[in-house]
Amino acid sequence: MAKVDPNEGLQEKLVQVNRVAKVVKGGRIFGFTALTVVGDGKGKVGFGRGKAREVPAAIQKALEAARRNMIQVELNGTTIQHPMKARHGASKV
Secondary structure: OOEEEOOOOEEEEEEEEEEEEEEEOOEEEEEEEEEEEEEOOOOEEEEEEEEEOOHHHHHHHHHHHHHHOEEEOOEEOOEEOOOOOOEEOOEEO
16 A cells, blocks of 8 residues: 655555675675655656665665655656556566
8 A cells, every 4th residue: 555645745655675685704694675666646756765774774765765766757647648668577568
């Protein structure tokens, strides 16, 4: 479920949290990366990635980066009006 920020009217969505490991002489040091997306539902969107040793700190950094990285996308009603082509595995959209 997307979280709505009451100050700006932005919806915040956590896309993925990933655990990463750094191998050092004494063993492994674990960290986390978080990918988030924010938008107002009217064509203004942004994404951000944050890295930290703990999950909440990584999510907070990612949300701040997403708010700083906002762009305006032209909409036709509620639809992106540009042709989209994407591949995932063997499927094409």
